[in-house]
Amino acid sequence: MLNVGFVEIEVGGRRSVGLDDLVRYPLFAPDFIAFLRRVMPVDRHAELVFSIVVTARKPRRSGSADGAERSRQVS
Amino acid sequence: MPYFRDDEARSIIRETYGQVESRTTAVADVIYTPGEIARLPRGAVELALGVGHPVAAAGLLPGETVLDLGCGAGIDTLLAAQAVAPGGKAIGVDMTPEMVRRARRHAEDARLSNVEIREGLMEALPLADESVDVAVSNGVFNLSTRMSRAFAETWRVLRPGGRLVFTDFVLNGTLPEDVLKSPAALAG
Numbered sequence: 001m002l003n004v005g006f007v008e009i010e011v012g013g014r015r016s017v018g019l020d021d022l023v024r025y026p027l028f029a030p031d032f033i034a035f036l037r038r039v040m041p042v043d044r045h046a047e048l049v050f051s052i053v054v055t056a057r058k059p060r061r062s063g064s065a066d067g068a069e070r071s072r073q074v075s
Numbered sequence: 076m077p078y079f080r081d082d083e084a085r086s087i088i089r090e091t092y093g094q095v096e097s098r099t100t101a102v103a104d105v106i107y108t109p110g111e112i113a114r115l116p117r118g119a120v121e122l123a124l125g126v127g128h129p130v131a132a133a134g135l136l137p138g139e140t141v142l143d144l145g146c147g148a149g150i151d152t153l154l155a156a157q158a159v160a161p162g163g164k165a166i167g168v169d170m171t172p173e174m175v176r177r178a179r180r181h182a183e184d185a186r187l188s189n190v191e192i193r194e195g196l197m198e199a200l201p202l203a204d205e206s207v208d209v210a211v212s213n214g215v216f217n218l219s220t221r222m223s224r225a226f227a228e229t230w231r232v233l234r235p236g237g238r239l240v241f242t243d244f245v246l247n248g249t250l251p252e253d254v255l256k257s258p259a260a261l262a263g
Contacts (some may be wrong), residue, residue: 004226006239013127017244024101027091027124032259039251049244051126055133060236 006056013053018046078256084220085170085196091262092147093173097121103150115153116184122148122177125213127242130154138162139208142232144197144225144241145169145215149178149190155211156182156190164189166207170196198224202232209233212241218262 001009019036022028040048079087103112103123112120130151135141135158143152146167156165167178167190175194182190195201197212198221210229219225229239254260 001226001239003223004230006226006230013132013242015127016247017126024099024105025124026095026097026099026102027262028259032257035257035259036254039253044247047247049246051242052245053127053129053132053240053242056239058230058233058235058237058239 001054001056005059007059009054009056011052011054013051015051016047017049017051019048020046022048079220079258079261081220084218084261087258088218088262089171091258092124092171095122095124107150107154111154114157114185115150116181118177118184119148119150119153119181123150124148125151125242126244127213129211129213129240129242130158132242133209133211133238133240135159135163135209140206141165142200142202142207142210142229143167144200144210144212144229145218146178146192147171147174147213149181149192151211151213152178152190152192153181153185153187155209156185156187160189164191166190166202167192168195168197168200168202170194198228200228200232204231205234205237207232207234208237210237210239210241212239212243214243216241217243217245 023033100120103120106128124147137159139159140163141155141159143155146152146169149167152165152167169175175192178192193201210233216222
């Protein structure tokens with residue numbers, strides 16, 4: 001994101017997601033969850049991944065209104 | 076080294092998301108408020124597949140134009156459309172034709188006239204330069220095999236000063252090779 005040019009990048013809202021959370025998702029078939037339980041170390045079952053919230057901004061042009069202001073001006 | 080070529084990965088993701096069915100609100104119930112769920116078509120709620128609530132985090136304002144990258148069946152697009160009314164609109168983009176059809180149907184069911192759903196890739200967005208105020212995405216960037224390209228495209232369509240707010244899964248450590256090679260893991 002930095003390479004692209006985004007600024008004010010913030011990462012927050014970190015929350016652990018374990019296998020019991022993934023069960024809720026219809027994307028994951030029961031046999032895939034069973035496969036993960038088999039191949040993943042037990043100590044990672046409760047924290048397989050983290051969910052995060054990322055915010056960033058495209059820099060304003062110097063001297064110009066930001067996006068929200070611009071939108072309100074034209075609406 | 077990637078385990079799937081770009082075209083293989085897209086094919087797996089399209090097939091997985093195109094076929095997904097759900098008759099529960101188990102995912103939505105832990106992400107969205109009861110009030111939000113009550114304002115949405117049941118089908119959009121049952122097909123919530125996100126990992127967080129980027130629309131709530133985005134602080135949307137009436138009049139803004141919002142892009143939902145990888146909108147799926149449309150739950151975040153619909154919430155964004157409600158948040159930016161009056162005067163604003165929400166544009167959902169998804170690469171899976173079945174999800175595009177579902178999102179359009181859910182927008183009609185919700186009687187929202189400020190929603191547009193387009194089929195396309197987040198690495199080649201079907202939007203004009205500097206045409207949106209806010210881009211949101213929910214658990215989708217991790218599905219891209221060309222994430223830098225997806226960020227560059229988001230940058231292109233954002234107006235100067237525009238915001239990007241997304242939620243996603245991040246791995247806690249490495250995964251065994253058997254998992255990395257699994258199409259089910261790729262699509263999730």
